[in-house]
Amino acid sequence: MKMLKIRYVFILLGLLASSVASATAQLSIGIGLPYASIGINVPVYPELVVISGHPVYYAPRLQTNYFFYDGMYWVFQDDEWYVSSWYNGPWWIVEPYAVPVYILRIPVRYYRQPPAYFRGWRSDAPPRWNTHWGQDWEQHRRGWDKGDRGSVPTPAPLPIYQRQYSGDRYPRQIEQQHELQQQRYHYQSRDPVVRQQHQQRNQERAVHGTPAQQGRARQEKQRVPEDRESRQQDVRTPTSRQQGGFAAPRAQEPQGRGGRGEAVRRPSPGDPSQGRPEIQDRRQAAQPKRDQHEQKALKSRERDVQ
Numbered sequence: 001m002k003m004l005k006i007r008y009v010f011i012l013l014g015l016l017a018s019s020v021a022s023a024t025a026q027l028s029i030g031i032g033l034p035y036a037s038i039g040i041n042v043p044v045y046p047e048l049v050v051i052s053g054h055p056v057y058y059a060p061r062l063q064t065n066y067f068f069y070d071g072m073y074w075v076f077q078d079d080e081w082y083v084s085s086w087y088n089g090p091w092w093i094v095e096p097y098a099v100p101v102y103i104l105r106i107p108v109r110y111y112r113q114p115p116a117y118f119r120g121w122r123s124d125a126p127p128r129w130n131t132h133w134g135q136d137w138e139q140h141r142r143g144w145d146k147g148d149r150g151s152v153p154t155p156a157p158l159p160i161y162q163r164q165y166s167g168d169r170y171p172r173q174i175e176q177q178h179e180l181q182q183q184r185y186h187y188q189s190r191d192p193v194v195r196q197q198h199q200q201r202n203q204e205r206a207v208h209g210t211p212a213q214q215g216r217a218r219q220e221k222q223r224v225p226e227d228r229e230s231r232q233q234d235v236r237t238p239t240s241r242q243q244g245g246f247a248a249p250r251a252q253e254p255q256g257r258g259g260r261g262e263a264v265r266r267p268s269p270g271d272p273s274q275g276r277p278e279i280q281d282r283r284q285a286a287q288p289k290r291d292q293h294e295q296k297a298l299k300s301r302e303r304d305v306q
Helices: 002-023 129-133 135-140 160-164 174-184 192-208 211-244 277-305
Strands: 056-058 065-069 072-077 080-084 091-094
Touching (some): 129 135
Antiparallel strands (some): 065 072
């Protein structure tokens, strides 16, 4: 009975150990361009081992196709190659035409999650990229699988300074990663293809900015229509006020006869009653009464004369 209990304890410990080991590298997929997040979560700096006869390291404890070559980290996932200068990304997509030859020559056995079409291929030979990517790719990358073993360069030194940046201390900003890399890792890439990719990333970062800068630029673009609409509302507001209760300014009337029409005739200030219709009506109503009085006075004078 005691032996069974001890066995169960060892099994439980083994399960806990395996869960901890699997937690060191979890893989989920999520693409974002040009800085691609392929979902590799590596909480600590991974163990990297040199592949015999190749200037490339691989990560034997990670359940993904994870490599290090010429100062850069390389991942093959979902039929795409990705590259980063830091072990946990963010990642850049690399076109098949731009993958370095020493990455293409990695033997099949070092792919921890080989795709289905690798089956049946020799484990000690590189994948048959020419068969997979087609004739056009092979014409551009002629001789990719033919190399002199004696001329293989020595593996680049690992940027082990990145070990101290794990978990929450991992730098997420591209500019911060770039500054730390320049200060702590003085290796210069020797592969012309890798150097070209370095230059391209620096140019894109200068033109398009970092992801944070791109996000701020998108926010600014979203604000522009809102600001424009608010300015249009401000412009329309005085007009609506004039229509609602305030008279619009009147056009200036032409003065003198030099204008398009004759000058407007206004009443003289000396006769305030002129031009007032109620006064004119009273005068017109009183006129017949005066005429009757005058006629009566004239008849009485005629009688006196007779």
